[in-house]
Amino acid sequence: GENVEQHPSTLSVQEGDSAVIKCTYSDSASNYFPWYKQELGKRPQLIIDIRSNVGEKKDQRIAVTLNKTAKHFSLHITETQPEDSAVYFCAASRPGAGKSTFGDGTTLTVKP
């Protein structure tokens, strides 16, 4: 089955700095890669996603890059703000499989 590894497990940055979280996946058939943000005690919510037919996607301060050959994808957050502090999960899924495999999560702390 699919295996998703996520690094780092914790990340602390100063407000205004950039944060990068990286994930690798094992199943070359996976074609959908979402990123979720989970605040303490709340549900995970999608912040950005990318499909295998593109290499990069950007939404304001958030961007995701995908390298299909190397089977890794990354989340980039620029100009971080304290409200970006949360746990971020990457995931990967195959077409039609339904279920997603999640990384172990990264706890991001943005210091004001």
Place this chain on the structure above:
Amino acid sequence: GAVVSQHPSWVICKSGTSVKIECRSLDFQATTMFWYRQFPKQSLMLMATSNEGSKATYEQGVEKDKFLINHASLTLSTLTVTSAHPEDSSFYICSARIETDIGSPLHFGNGTRLTVT
């Protein structure tokens, strides 16, 4: 759109009793729903895939007789934790997606905090 509602948000029960958790897709139909368990500061662990009108698919190591799943309609799946024990205390969260051919995000319920005393 794509709202998933989960109830209750928290429940405390005594050891040996059963607890039912409901997961509803409010504005879309979901033939498949997913049940996760999350321990503090850990990732989402998929327990089972709930399939409307058929048996759920359980992940390896998850006891199907302990975690009963019923998906009787296109908008409702239930998870019943039977004969609960303190080690079953956890955060349970369901999710569903608007099904497409090209991949779509999961929409999560608010989660249920289960405490077994």
